Amino acid sequence: MLLNQGRTILSIPGPSVIPDRVLLAAHRASPNIYEGELVDLVDGIHQDLKHLAQTTGDVAIYPTNGHGAWEAALRNTLVPGDKIVVMANGFFAKRWGAIAEAVGLEVLYITQSMDEWADPQRLADVLSEEKNRSVKAVLIVHAETSSSVCNDVAALRAAIDRSGHDALFMVDCIASLGCDRFEMDKWKVDVAISASQKGLMTPIGLSFVFFNGKAYASGRRANPGPFWNWEKRARSDGFYDRFHGTASAHHLFSLREALNMIVREEGIEAVWRRHKVLAEAVWAALDAWSEGGDLRMNVSNPARRATGVTTVNTAPGVGAKIRRWCEAEAGVTLGNSLGFPAEEVGDHFRIGHMGHLNLHMILGVLSCMEAAMVAQGISHGDGAINAAANAVADNLRALNTIPVC
Numbered sequence: 001m002l003l004n005q006g007r008t009i010l011s012i013p014g015p016s017v018i019p020d021r022v023l024l025a026a027h028r029a030s031p032n033i034y035e036g037e038l039v040d041l042v043d044g045i046h047q048d049l050k051h052l053a054q055t056t057g058d059v060a061i062y063p064t065n066g067h068g069a070w071e072a073a074l075r076n077t078l079v080p081g082d083k084i085v086v087m088a089n090g091f092f093a094k095r096w097g098a099i100a101e102a103v104g105l106e107v108l109y110i111t112q113s114m115d116e117w118a119d120p121q122r123l124a125d126v127l128s129e130e131k132n133r134s135v136k137a138v139l140i141v142h143a144e145t146s147s148s149v150c151n152d153v154a155a156l157r158a159a160i161d162r163s164g165h166d167a168l169f170m171v172d173c174i175a176s177l178g179c180d181r182f183e184m185d186k187w188k189v190d191v192a193i194s195a196s197q198k199g200l201m202t203p204i205g206l207s208f209v210f211f212n213g214k215a216y217a218s219g220r221r222a223n224p225g226p227f228w229n230w231e232k233r234a235r236s237d238g239f240y241d242r243f244h245g246t247a248s249a250h251h252l253f254s255l256r257e258a259l260n261m262i263v264r265e266e267g268i269e270a271v272w273r274r275h276k277v278l279a280e281a282v283w284a285a286l287d288a289w290s291e292g293g294d295l296r297m298n299v300s301n302p303a304r305r306a307t308g309v310t311t312v313n314t315a316p317g318v319g320a321k322i323r324r325w326c327e328a329e330a331g332v333t334l335g336n337s338l339g340f341p342a343e344e345v346g347d348h349f350r351i352g353h354m355g356h357l358n359l360h361m362i363l364g365v366l367s368c369m370e371a372a373m374v375a376q377g378i379s380h381g382d383g384a385i386n387a388a389a390n391a392v393a394d395n396l397r398a399l400n401t402i403p404v405c
């Protein structure tokens with residue numbers, strides 16, 4: 001281990017790199033939790049979160065990870081015995097479905113393979129076969145972090161509408177919020193859930209459930225219990241009620257700073273564009289490596305790829321060798337295989353490229369991967385780093401942002 005000194009980088013699809021500003025925002029003494037700055041902060045946080053999700057609906061904040069938000073969304077809208085459909089084309093969609101089963105819902109899975117887009121036509125067909133229109137909700141994951149497929153939210157919504165079902169449309173945008181374009185109201189999403197540790201660049205442990213009037217009304221049938229109940233968290237005037245107890249003060253300070261960076265300084269359109277440009281650099285490198293090489297992207301169609309994560313499939317064992325070398329020698333941690341068969345654990349890995357990222361971070365990660373392949377005699381096509389640089393230059397030229405010297 002000669003080389004692995006210096007600052008390490010976590011290049012997994014969440015938790016993502018936390019900006020120093022966001023870390024430092026929490027580096028302070030506990031504040032007054034009854035009045036003053038902390039209390040005043042929360043309206044602005046709600047406002048900026050809603051802007052990020054592109055909704056005029058409500059948002060409830062939970063001191064939990066994404067699993068908590070999954071459960072909150074279900075418990076606030078549905079009752080045991082309700083029938084729902086899960087578009088199951090990856091690890092996280094199936095896991096959300098398993099949680100739905102655990103809370104007593106009847107789950108109908110539309111199962112597809114890990115490299116497939118959740119097919120709107122299959123959804124329309126399944127819903128049309130349900131003659132008595134009894135499906136109460138359709139669940140999808142926008143950016144499926146296991147496979148790096150980005151599902152087409154608007155097309156899936158249109159499929160529900162075509163079928164004549166009144167089902168709620170619930171979207172997990174845990175790996176897409178602050179990375180991929182996501183427009184809750186325009187795409188007629190009824191419930192959207194997210195979490196702090198990915199595009200939001202904030203420590204793990206806060207999650208968010210956005211809901212519109214239709215979802216709120218369906219909540220009258222439900223009994224979520226006091227902790228999960230979204231009404232007070234979203235709508236109460238009382239600070240204590242909004243957090244159902246002591247607020248996660250330091251987390252909120254960090255989140256405030258992250259939202260300053262994303263919403264108020266860079267701007268959401270620019271954030272989406274940056275993710276796209278950096279993702280295209282990653283994809284260009286992978287296209288080059290895969291020419292005669294031992295690895296290729298899981299999602300072949302660029303229009304179906306998430307911009308915050310890329311899943312790579314390799315010859316047997318090669319994925320594990322690249323990951324191990326990068327971590328041990330280069331201080332780069334790549335994401336593991338998730339959702340593929342257990343016997344293929346060494347044959348897949350994921351590159352996280354979400355959140356607080358710039359070009360030197362991405363090119364650094366790609367160059368370390370190249371070094372891992374060269375050092376271990378893994379076959380790969382040539383010119384990957386050059387291809388990544390060209391992809392960036394082409395994009396900047398197209399966006400007219402190359403500075404004139």
Ligand SMILES: Cc1ncc(COP(=O)(O)O)c(C=O)c1O
Pocket residue numbers: 013014065066067068092141143144145146172173174175195
């Ligand atoms: C798309 C997606 N949904 C849900 C989750 C679960 O979130 P958490 O691990 O915070 O509970 C993750 C986590 O990686 C995810 O990527």
